[in-house]
Amino acid sequence: MTILVTGVTGLVGRRLVPRLIEAGRECRVLMRSYNNPPDNVEVVIGDMLEPATLARAVRGVSAVIHLAAVFRTHDQQLIWKSNLDGTRNLLKAVREHAPQSRFILASTGRIYETDLPRSRPGREDDPVQPTHAYPASKLAAEQLVRESKLTWAIIRFPFVYGDGDGHIEMLPAHAGTFKWHPASRMSTIHHRDVATAMTLALDGVMDGRVVNVADDLPASMLELLALAGGRMEASAEPLNNPWASQYDTALARSLGFKPTVRTVYAAAQQGII
DSSP states (O other): EEEEOOOOOOOHHHHHHOOOOOOOOOOEEEEESSSOOOOOOOEEEOOOTTTTSSSSHHHOSSEEEOOOOOOOOOOOOHHHHHIIIHHHHHHHHHHHHHEEEEEEEEEEEGGGGGGSSSSSSBBBTSSOOOOOOHHHHHHHHHHHHHTSEEEEEEEOOEEETTTTOOOHHHHHHHHHHTTOTTOOOOOEEEEEHHHHHHHHHHTTTTOOEEEEOSSSSOHHHHHHHHHHTTOOOOOOOOOTTTTTTTOHHHHHTTTTTOOOOOOOHHHHHTTOO
């Protein structure tokens, strides 16, 4: 049974595919060019924005893991085109050439972003209306998946880190820009548990559901910056939105999701940040 994975040149894809291979999954990857592909995979050259190139990529697969996304750019048109139109093209190819396959969309907890204070962590059934291009385009892509008539699952990931990806190490450089409160907390997940969640989804556990996943304990920004070798000024000022960037994972846990890296401190102790 072959799995098609998109977005394999990204930080998540580069770390997910080897774990799928190690677990005995056969992987096919969609790449725009044959440039340093993962080991032990079938490579198909194509582009999400060129529908004619997608038939060969999806034909014969049992599942699609759609990781490809654009967000590190100020080009909002590119974000929408890649994240929404690219997903639309891929869904169409799957419906036409692999309609029995399972379609798994990697989405984002940033969908819950709001300027209004929340009364609890973001939950899958919350009404959401993100305004920034990246989460808004991912929400629109989610809707396409839900309406696709395919077997589908949507996983909303929090801040992903680990395996030397540099994400935590980048936080001190952004502290001044985002004006984080040192006591604000952020849900996180290690790359190992991206694979944990994807394995459950591939096994059908999440079919027809939108599921938040995260580790056991949201870390404070003060703690995260300290782990990155930075520092923040302490503050006793009250938090305006204490639940921002925290996501409810009760559904995932009821479905059997158990993070293997339970906190960022566990990752630090194991030397896997």
